[in-house]
Amino acid sequence: MTHLSRRTLLGAAVGSAAAASWPRLARAAAPGPLDSEIARRHDEAVQRLQAWIREPCIAAESRGYESGFPFFLQMLRDAGFQKVERVETSGKPGVFATLDAGAKRTLALYFMYDVKQADPAEWSSPPFEGRLVDKPGFGKVMVGRGAVNQKGPEAAFLAALHAYRGAKRKLPVNLVLVAEGEEEIGSPHFGEVVRRPEIAAVLGKSIGVFMPHASQDPGGEVEISLGGKGVVELELVASGARWGRGPSRDVHSANRARLDSPAFHLVQALATLVTPDGAEPAIDGFADSARPLSAAELEMVKRAAARMNEAKAKELLGAKRWLRDEDWEHALQRLCGRPTVNIEGLVGGYTGPGGKTMLPARAVAKLDLRLVPDMTAEGALAALKAHLQKRGFGDLEVNMSGGYDPTTTPADSTFVKTMDAAYRKAGIDPLLWPRSGGSWPGYLFTGGKPLKLPAGHFGLGHGSGAHAPDEYYVIESSNPKVAGFDGAVASYVTYFETLAG
């Protein structure tokens, strides 16, 4: 459930928009003594990140927690968190940590300590080594699973705390941190951490919750996303056994003459989920509570459309036309403003090369539904089930595997204004963006049950390849507009100082 990079979602920025080069912005961002402490501790911090990459926790494989979890707790203690607690959940343990600096304001952090699976055979250097390699156009990057998603940015954040300690400077904000070890399987138990009364009470005193993030695209541009769509991931399963029609085991396809086809039953159900042109959801009641983009949000999209490169976006997506042949601005409005019904995967019967004359007893569609405010995951699921029931597809299994509500953070919150100001101090003119087309479980912080805090992602720096081979995070940047590791560290210092005023 990686937060989707702006590069992928919006298309590359117009190159000239990021006018300032990094060195100037780095100096402006971090005051002198901290600046030099960051530089002095560069090797130590990079080695810490490397050591962390060598301790993968992988939820899908239930791997590495025995040593990886204590390693993560120790990192937090070393960075200065006075209280670091293991929080039991129905799944892998969460973490609750606090750093009381005696400051006026408290900032909350959301960390993940797990990473996605990795197949070493697909990597050019071992995924759990954290090797430093030269990447043309980027500089020296660290290659490893979790390098950008999310250990690199999180390690940069912790390095900022080390810089304060090393420079013997008092941290200007208090910190409260919650973390989970199951982000990569859809955060199924993280609510059990956030909603603990004693934890929610402390989080509730913060100005907002961010996850450290490598927010820069390859051109150095930054987006501040004010939310994310909700999501429901599910499998729709048609089977002869449950339908009571067609075969309950795979049989020779000659029998199609006298038996119903569960695969066609699935196909017919799927066809009802979208409009005749396939463009929009057609599930009864699904989008009834979808709130249109506000005037302010439409204005943000208009500004983004003017700055983003449509041709580049289409090239990255391998696409020639937007939905319904709309223009760039309207395509971007849809991206952040409209709910979707998508087929992630189709699996049924014989899937190998060539054909096999069989009548399959079962067929599956993997769907994701994206939700905008004020839709809810629960409401979307109920609408889908009622829609199917009404049309004679009530026998289909609807197996929701994960999902959550949309998340929204007000643009005029101190939390967001501080992000904007911190980026501007670094010479960057960030794009405000109403809502990511992707999803992250920010609703736990923003949804009002019980917390109603601002929440988002923050940090300079660049990386890519989340969930893919050769994931990387820039350590020494060769592009003056893109922050390396020390620049990312400095961006957190800038946030603290800006917030403290």
Next chain:
Amino acid sequence: MTHLSRRTLLGAAVGSAAAASWPRLARAAAPGPLDSEIARRHDEAVQRLQAWIREPCIAAESRGYESGFPFFLQMLRDAGFQKVERVETSGKPGVFATLDAGAKRTLALYFMYDVKQADPAEWSSPPFEGRLVDKPGFGKVMVGRGAVNQKGPEAAFLAALHAYRGAKRKLPVNLVLVAEGEEEIGSPHFGEVVRRPEIAAVLGKSIGVFMPHASQDPGGEVEISLGGKGVVELELVASGARWGRGPSRDVHSANRARLDSPAFHLVQALATLVTPDGAEPAIDGFADSARPLSAAELEMVKRAAARMNEAKAKELLGAKRWLRDEDWEHALQRLCGRPTVNIEGLVGGYTGPGGKTMLPARAVAKLDLRLVPDMTAEGALAALKAHLQKRGFGDLEVNMSGGYDPTTTPADSTFVKTMDAAYRKAGIDPLLWPRSGGSWPGYLFTGGKPLKLPAGHFGLGHGSGAHAPDEYYVIESSNPKVAGFDGAVASYVTYFETLAG
């Protein structure tokens, strides 16, 4: 493209229908001297079959032809064919062989010398060994790839020729044999053999063409099928690249908001191919030339319905209801009388466990269309393409991977009447069946281009497991109603003698 066993297609026979036990029928079928010669040569014939199973030719893997093909040619020469010719094709070689016995009548044979792939890990004894094992309820069976499909029955046929030679009896019919080594990949080049003018001319003088076959179900019942449906196997492919809409590579599913979905495009196309209840083809013009079952054919089905066990058939298929809740007789009418559109497989996007938030650029449906007279494979394909074009799905690739026209053989031909008489001499009351719900390339012999001969399958004996692990063929039968190897041999002798009058 295995000829579908009657057991699977019709359901098991009512047990009492096969009144006579094999030994009585065996004696009636084969005259004394041949009968004892068959018994005398039993071990030699079984060993020949075993040796053949050890020489697999597998077209899908292009394996074994170097030694397996000459082995097959030598088997034919040893059995008494005076002329045995290799026939070059664009694929694996075919065979043309003749045995001139100076008889009045000529019988043609269709052999296949290839077998399906086999994964030894799935077998209880090695697939290419031909081990004799005890199978409860059946007796001693030979286990091996090709045991029933089609080496066992073909070896039994050749053993009948050896019996004539051994008993120094003149064969009462002339034989002409055509064979192919690519049956298991859909007979793509067999037409090049059959349509050679010099071969077609010789075939044309025969009373018809049969393939040796283990026609008995486990209860001993036999069906004479008067034809097979035609078939078109194809892949329907939707892709963003070809459509010019949606992504041309897999992208994050957030982009569904602004991009079309090739998978939904495929689903919408598929939904138009069947009636709203999913039961029947709805491709424009597809079934226009489908000939309804004749009064005589309806009468055959009625007779079959009375003899077959509906409950057993449903149990074997794991089915509770026939299409449109019709009764047994109407379900059987559909099985042999109606064309079909079937989804063999669906493959698109992410097909592994759980979900993956992607918008796939491509999705594929594997279809088979079954055809009845007077439909043609060419006509069916053209109808599908026109149907898709007319409905805005002209961008879908329609990749036909194989197929051919329906095949029909008249019930009143000498060829069929001889089958019926031969079975009756063995004490069996065979079911005449209008047309198999499955398909075989009999149209090459029956379709009038240039040959218009009767064609079908013949032979006593039983086996099962074609294309599956532990394929077997009964050698020594423990069921008095089911022929073992010698009984199968005798059934060919009976056919010859019956034909010769």
